[in-house]
Amino acid sequence: MFFRLFCLLPVVFLSLPVFAGEVTITNAWIAEAPPVSRVHAGYFTLHNGSDKPVTLKTVSSDAYGNIEMHLSIEKDGVSSMQWLQQIEIPAGEDVVFAPGGYHLMLFRPAKRLKQGDTVKLHFGFADGSRITTTATVKKR
Numbered sequence: 001m002f003f004r005l006f007c008l009l010p011v012v013f014l015s016l017p018v019f020a021g022e023v024t025i026t027n028a029w030i031a032e033a034p035p036v037s038r039v040h041a042g043y044f045t046l047h048n049g050s051d052k053p054v055t056l057k058t059v060s061s062d063a064y065g066n067i068e069m070h071l072s073i074e075k076d077g078v079s080s081m082q083w084l085q086q087i088e089i090p091a092g093e094d095v096v097f098a099p100g101g102y103h104l105m106l107f108r109p110a111k112r113l114k115q116g117d118t119v120k121l122h123f124g125f126a127d128g129s130r131i132t133t134t135a136t137v138k139k140r
């Protein structure tokens with residue numbers, strides 16, 4: 001039931017700018033949740049514009065106790081979520097975190113977050129590099 005609330009929603013397709021030669025994260029957002037909710041869902045697009053594969057290993061934020069990367073899967077009509085320790089993005093490709101597929105599960109929010117609030121997310125890669133981006137809280 002929990003899974004259905006957070007994961008079985010239509011995928012939103014967005015056109016995004018492409019920056020050649022670097023890794024970029026765009027369109028980061030967190031779905032507004034009821035005040036009692038201790039877990040939120042987050043989404044973004046990661047573009048690997050470099051000429052090497054990159055491996056995303058961690059996502060963290062001061063605004064949450066813990067953040068995990070998940071993949072929603074549906075097999076024979078049964079929905080489940082897989083926890084991903086890391087995700088490799090091939091050179092020149094995108095990985096899209098969107099409702100119904102890859103998503104962030106953000107546990108134990110430090111405070112109530114409402115539509116329009118922003119949260120800094122820190123992305124850590126296998127080569128030690130980091131990207132910080134700002135996610136906006138939105139209604140679904």
Ligand SMILES: [Cu+2]
Binds near residue numbers: 105
């Ligand atoms: Cu999940």
